[in-house]
Amino acid sequence: MNSKDQTVTVATSPGPQNGSEPRVEKIATPERRRAPRTLPASVLTPPAPPPPPHLDDYKKIIGEGPVDALHFLARELKGKSIKMVNSTAVGGGVAEMLNRLVPLLSELEVPTHWDVITGGNDFFEVTKAFHNALHGSLYELTKAAQEIFLMYNEQNRERMRFDEELVVIHDPQPAALIRSRDKAKSDWVWRCHIDLSNPDARVWEFLRPFIEQYDAAIFSSQSFARQLPIPQYLFYPCIDPLSEKNKDLSDEQVQRICDEFGIDRSRPIVTQVSRFDRLKDPLGVVHAYKLAKKYVDCQLVLAGGGASDDPEGAVVLQEVKEAAGDDPDIIILDLPPWCALEINAIQRASTLVVQKSLREGFGLTVTEALWKGKPTIAGAVGGIPNQIIHKLTGVLVHTVEGCAFQIRYLLTHPEFARQIGINGREHVKENFLMTTNVKRWLLLYRILQRARSQKAA
Amino acid sequence: MSATSISAPEKLSPRKPRKPFYFNTSEHLLRIGRQKASTFAELLEALQTCPDDSIFQHTFRTLQEHHFIRQGFSNDFAHWSLFACHEPVLAEQLASVDVREFTSISGLRARMVEIVDGFLKQHPRLGSQPALEPFYFCASDLLILPTSCVADSLPGFVESLRAVSLHSIHHHFIEARLRLHLMSNDFSQWLEEEAGLPEVADSIERIDIYTNTLDGVRQQIARLVEQVPG
Numbered sequence: 001m002n003s004k005d006q007t008v009t010v011a012t013s014p015g016p017q018n019g020s021e022p023r024v025e026k027i028a029t030p031e032r033r034r035a036p037r038t039l040p041a042s043v044l045t046p047p048a049p050p051p052p053p054h055l056d057d058y059k060k061i062i063g064e065g066p067v068d069a070l071h072f073l074a075r076e077l078k079g080k081s082i083k084m085v086n087s088t089a090v091g092g093g094v095a096e097m098l099n100r101l102v103p104l105l106s107e108l109e110v111p112t113h114w115d116v117i118t119g120g121n122d123f124f125e126v127t128k129a130f131h132n133a134l135h136g137s138l139y140e141l142t143k144a145a146q147e148i149f150l151m152y153n154e155q156n157r158e159r160m161r162f163d164e165e166l167v168v169i170h171d172p173q174p175a176a177l178i179r180s181r182d183k184a185k186s187d188w189v190w191r192c193h194i195d196l197s198n199p200d201a202r203v204w205e206f207l208r209p210f211i212e213q214y215d216a217a218i219f220s221s222q223s224f225a226r227q228l229p230i231p232q233y234l235f236y237p238c239i240d241p242l243s244e245k246n247k248d249l250s251d252e253q254v255q256r257i258c259d260e261f262g263i264d265r266s267r268p269i270v271t272q273v274s275r276f277d278r279l280k281d282p283l284g285v286v287h288a289y290k291l292a293k294k295y296v297d298c299q300l301v302l303a304g305g306g307a308s309d310d311p312e313g314a315v316v317l318q319e320v321k322e323a324a325g326d327d328p329d330i331i332i333l334d335l336p337p338w339c340a341l342e343i344n345a346i347q348r349a350s351t352l353v354v355q356k357s358l359r360e361g362f363g364l365t366v367t368e369a370l371w372k373g374k375p376t377i378a379g380a381v382g383g384i385p386n387q388i389i390h391k392l393t394g395v396l397v398h399t400v401e402g403c404a405f406q407i408r409y410l411l412t413h414p415e416f417a418r419q420i421g422i423n424g425r426e427h428v429k430e431n432f433l434m435t436t437n438v439k440r441w442l443l444l445y446r447i448l449q450r451a452r453s454q455k456a457a
Numbered sequence: 458m459s460a461t462s463i464s465a466p467e468k469l470s471p472r473k474p475r476k477p478f479y480f481n482t483s484e485h486l487l488r489i490g491r492q493k494a495s496t497f498a499e500l501l502e503a504l505q506t507c508p509d510d511s512i513f514q515h516t517f518r519t520l521q522e523h524h525f526i527r528q529g530f531s532n533d534f535a536h537w538s539l540f541a542c543h544e545p546v547l548a549e550q551l552a553s554v555d556v557r558e559f560t561s562i563s564g565l566r567a568r569m570v571e572i573v574d575g576f577l578k579q580h581p582r583l584g585s586q587p588a589l590e591p592f593y594f595c596a597s598d599l600l601i602l603p604t605s606c607v608a609d610s611l612p613g614f615v616e617s618l619r620a621v622s623l624h625s626i627h628h629h630f631i632e633a634r635l636r637l638h639l640m641s642n643d644f645s646q647w648l649e650e651e652a653g654l655p656e657v658a659d660s661i662e663r664i665d666i667y668t669n670t671l672d673g674v675r676q677q678i679a680r681l682v683e684q685v686p687g
């Protein structure tokens with residue numbers, strides 16, 4: 001195909017004024033390649049994980065001062081230890097975060113042990129149902145479910161030792177381990193990673209008596225917290241700037257991966273990285289792209305996963321493909337979970353990133369995009385408004401039409417787009433990096449120790 | 458009668474300040490408060506009753522969290538008024554409150570209350586208008602930490618200034634007035650009292666923190682001190 005054969009219309013003014021038609025001009029576009037519908041061989045098997053970074057590796061990213069502050073904070077905690085307990089060693093955001101956090105705390109000479117509770121299928125079925133109910137789904141809490149939850153917590157409690165001065169229990173699954181707490185010896189903290197703003201009342205009332213025994217609770221957003229008689233802290237989730245998904249890449253690496261997926265870097269790229277899940281509104285994104293495309297030339301990349309192991313995801317993926325039709329500029333990638341490097345490259349190649357979620361936890365894909373300095377358009381839900389300060393670190397939208405307008409606006413106002421991209425990266429650097437997370441844990445530990453000493457005095 | 462020797466006032470040398478400057482830093486942990494406001498009337502009530510450390514968090518501290526923005530982020534109350542309540546007049550009035558004009562939280566709180574109260578007296582019907590999202594009152598738990606940077610000369614001061622974290626700059630330059638209860642900052646105090654440089658101290662105090670990033674403030678302070686003749 002000759003590239004001169006194709007033209008698109010681009011609005012060069014914001015829209016009709018005084019009843020006049022928008023001024024449009026014809027521009028030539030390079031040849032459009034049809035996106036490959038099969039994944040390249042390089043992503044079909046998981047790569048070996050790279051070794052975890054050391055604290056000094058972060059100096060080139062956040063500077064020496066903040067790393068020194070971590071050492072000063074840790075100084076008074078030397079010899080004291082932490083235990084982290086959750087319900088899974090692999091997969092999921094909590095395990096991913098602990099994989100980085102635990103070695104960094106230990107490097108600061110605050111020995112940190114990570115223990116995983118065990119349970120049968122019946123336990124994890126119950127806790128999965130609890131999880132959904134705490135997110136607001138309808139659920140019939142039965143006596144049997146309560147007994148299964150308590151029985152496995154009791155089994156784990158008998159198996160585990162709690163000799164550390166600070167014990168951190170992640171999420172509801174191991175919450176009843178609090179029965180092992182020795183008030184004289186240790187502080188116990190409940191770290192809740194889920195949105196409790198609208199929980200099923202019976203499940204929450206079942207869990208609440210356990211939570212109230214902790215010394216403090218931690219939530220990922222102000223709006224996720226509950227009224228509790230214990231101090232509640234705000235720990236934002238975080239990304240690791242040295243992970244495969246977020247580390248710097250050379251332009252050659254980005255180009256190679258774009259070539260593999262048929263993404264044309266010579267034209268604007270609008271990307272949403274998300275599971276094929278209705279709550280991420282991929283159909284809304286396709287619709288917004290089509291509305292925007294009437295005025296601006298761009299490609300849409302929908303990169304995600306979840307369609308192969310989730311029947312609902314497969315249905316959503318099929319619907320997205322149907323909505324995309326035969327538009328060669330819509331590139332749909334159903335990627336396996338180990339494609340962190342590929343996601344990184346696609347985000348870096350993008351002109352804009354969209355996260356048009358209808359419901360969201362914190363929205364770490366937004367954090368990832370901001371970290372890469374990308375102008376980001378996102379739904380004003382869950383923890384996203386903590387990351388996107390409207391028109392300063394990104395733009396918030398509430399509708400498909402709003403999303404379409406912002407795509408048009410940002411693609412035609414590159415200086416504004418560049419500035420919010422710069423601000424967004426700084427926002428992540430200050431608030432949402434792994435090193436900030438390490439600092440929060442050290443601060444919390446010091447503050448709990450201070451409260452304990454004051455009580456003793 | 459023996460002669461009494463009266464020593465002349467010690468002449469300060471900018472090259473060798475009398476005492477070193479010890480760079481500290483403050484680190485904060487965000488605590489979620491019990492109060493939230495979904496209307497301006499609720500905001501006013503909470504502003505009057507919330508703990509001092511909530512006022513500190515949403516004014517002084519939020520400035521540090523958003524130190525990289527120079528396009529009009531002033532405090533959380535102003536931001537909420539604009540983006541959750543679409544009230545640009547009140548937002549502008551709240552945003553114009555300069556934290557550096559206050560040496561105590563009580564004075565700052567009184568000013569915020571006065572602005573919101575005045576607005577609601579002018580527009581009583583807006584008091585119960587629901588916001589798009591609530592304002593959650595938070596607070597800061599604070600720890601002050603030393604750093605490895607100590608300056609006993611002006612070049613050493615500039616070198617340390619450029620090495621410390623922005624939290625340290627915020628601690629000495631912005632939060633300091635709450636500690637000193639003076640319309641000044643730790644850098645200006647030291648330059649005036651220990652190095653005899655009142656003009657430099659005054660110039661530093663006049664740096665506008667609202668139209669600069671905190672890193673921009675750092676660079677301006679460094680430049681002012683570097684210009685002192687050796």
